[in-house]
Amino acid sequence: MQLLTNRPRGTTDVLPGEVEKLHYIEGVMRRLAHQFGYAEIRTPVFEHTELFSRAVGEATDIVQKEMYTFNDRGDRSITLRAEGTAPVVRAFLEDGLYAQPQPTKVYYICPIFRYERPQAGRLRQHTQFGVEVFGVAGAEADVEVIMLAMELFSRLGLTEWKPGAKVDAKANAAAAEADLVVHINSMGCPTCRATYREKLVAYLEPHADELCETCRERLHRNPMRVLDCKNPDCHPVTSKAPGMLDHLCDDCRAHFQRVRELLARFGVPFVVDTRIVRGLDYYTKTVFEIQSPHLGSQNTVCGGGRYDGLVQMMGGDPVPGVGFGLGIERLVLHLEALGKAVPGAAPVDVFLATMGPAAVDAALPILYQLRHAGYAAETDYLGRSLKSQMKYAGRLGARFVAIIGDDELAKGVVTLKDMASGQQSEVRLDAAELGRALAPRE
RNA sequence: GUGAAAGUAGCUCAGCUGGUUAGAGCGUCGGACUGUGGCUCCGAAGGCCGCGGGUUCGAACCCCGUCUUUCACCCCA
Numbered sequence A: 001m002q003l004l005t006n007r008p009r010g011t012t013d014v015l016p017g018e019v020e021k022l023h024y025i026e027g028v029m030r031r032l033a034h035q036f037g038y039a040e041i042r043t044p045v046f047e048h049t050e051l052f053s054r055a056v057g058e059a060t061d062i063v064q065k066e067m068y069t070f071n072d073r074g075d076r077s078i079t080l081r082a083e084g085t086a087p088v089v090r091a092f093l094e095d096g097l098y099a100q101p102q103p104t105k106v107y108y109i110c111p112i113f114r115y116e117r118p119q120a121g122r123l124r125q126h127t128q129f130g131v132e133v134f135g136v137a138g139a140e141a142d143v144e145v146i147m148l149a150m151e152l153f154s155r156l157g158l159t160e161w162k163p164g165a166k167v168d169a170k171a172n173a174a175a176a177e178a179d180l181v182v183h184i185n186s187m188g189c190p191t192c193r194a195t196y197r198e199k200l201v202a203y204l205e206p207h208a209d210e211l212c213e214t215c216r217e218r219l220h221r222n223p224m225r226v227l228d229c230k231n232p233d234c235h236p237v238t239s240k241a242p243g244m245l246d247h248l249c250d251d252c253r254a255h256f257q258r259v260r261e262l263l264a265r266f267g268v269p270f271v272v273d274t275r276i277v278r279g280l281d282y283y284t285k286t287v288f289e290i291q292s293p294h295l296g297s298q299n300t301v302c303g304g305g306r307y308d309g310l311v312q313m314m315g316g317d318p319v320p321g322v323g324f325g326l327g328i329e330r331l332v333l334h335l336e337a338l339g340k341a342v343p344g345a346a347p348v349d350v351f352l353a354t355m356g357p358a359a360v361d362a363a364l365p366i367l368y369q370l371r372h373a374g375y376a377a378e379t380d381y382l383g384r385s386l387k388s389q390m391k392y393a394g395r396l397g398a399r400f401v402a403i404i405g406d407d408e409l410a411k412g413v414v415t416l417k418d419m420a421s422g423q424q425s426e427v428r429l430d431a432a433e434l435g436r437a438l439a440p441r442e
Numbered sequence B: 001g002u003g004a005a006a007g008u009a010g011c012u013c014a015g016c017u018g019g020u021u022a023g024a025g026c027g028u029c030g031g032a033c034u035g036u037g038g039c040u041c042c043g044a045a046g047g048c049c050g051c052g053g054g055u056u057c058g059a060a061c062c063c064c065g066u067c068u069u070u071c072a073c074c075c076c077a
Helices: A019-036 A049-056 A061-065 A085-094 A139-155 A169-178 A190-210 A213-221 A232-239 A250-265 A328-337 A357-372 A386-396 A406-411 A431-438
Strands: A046-048 A069-071 A077-080 A104-113 A125-134 A181-186 A270-272 A284-291 A300-306 A321-327 A350-354 A377-379 A400-404 A413-418 A424-428
Touching (some): A019 A104, A019 A125, A019 A139, A019 A328, A046 A049, A049 A061, A049 A077, A085 A104, A085 A125, A125 A139, A125 A328, A139 A250, A139 A321, A181 A250, A190 A213, A190 A232, A250 A270, A300 A328, A350 A357, A357 A400, A357 A406, A357 A431, A386 A400, A400 A406, A400 A431, A413 A431, A424 A431
Parallel strands (some): A181 A270, A350 A400
Antiparallel strands (some): A046 A077, A069 A077, A104 A125, A181 A284, A300 A321, A400 A413
């Protein structure tokens, strides 16, 4: 088939049969968010470009090469939502959420757009479930969002983990091979990070010629990114470099300590991973990624952290924040890798099989009355044989088929067939009577 | 943005070292069973062999370009 055009690169069509999985997953997310005290927020799919370029950081990969940016007809620079947190922070300030009872706890399920090379688990449009907490400086909030993510994975059957189970460091290392693990790190605050940054640059500069090309570029622009370079040539230098964790100020050190204590107390499997740096500039203190061993190269299902300076940077009073984003498409890959079944299409309650025009006339009013009464009812519009209609009803997963032919019309009944048992009975040709016969009897 | 592999019916794939009208299974539709689904059998529809150019008497097959997909890198969800 020669089509006029196909879908743009890195996008997907979610077809009937597949979409039900998303409904199920999103339903779990919404219930969970509600139980944790998070309310939904919806922000526009597009924003002014400077929202992302300023909040995420001019030097980041997202801003430099991954944004869908265009000028609209009013010559404004517009960018499709490249990231979840910045728009929520904008709304928090613009819509005065800070004037409501604090803290503000919100969640969202929305599409994210990034111009990247597609790969398994990486699309140009993907969907994120994200949560944000504003107004809590303490580590309890960092831990709450991590607990929320872990609880979600647990409810979806992606991990054996249950809150409260005892986990020690050795068990964590073993779990990292087979199960979801939270990788955490601390980025410090602007004060201690600046001090650390100087020390790091001072250490790296004499070794610049031992580093790879990208690292030499990053040395001054974003030296912390040099540390997580995967190029083995850089490892001799980076492995001896001073670490951020050794240079945290008292406040940041205590915060990170508290996060680890609470995670341990609640039985969350975690490892301190100094390579978790995150590609967004706004993070402070805690950053984390939850990685799955079942996803191949794109193995981060959930990533987030604390952003205590972002609200002020965007023009508000200083309000601390913490949150995460979680990729739903990767979640689905993970479910499939584990062979986890999720509910499919909802079944049809009754299929009205008609034989001849008189039967169609009799069936249509009943069809709409049954639907009005809340039943999923379907019929044939193609004038097909009874056999074909039976076959079709079987495909739809109909619980019952109501057969209406000349015999039934003469008697004012339908032949009602229970598709699971094959048993048939006669029911009066009347929507209310039929409805009673259809009522689930379990 | 870098490197590698692959694109043949709706889906999964055959198709010999280039040689007439490109095949199978599954799925779809119909029939066997003119009033009864799942099993079985029979039949039909469905392909510019991703697209464009080149080589050749002749291209699904060889060459170049392009688009898309997959894998890895970068980075992320």
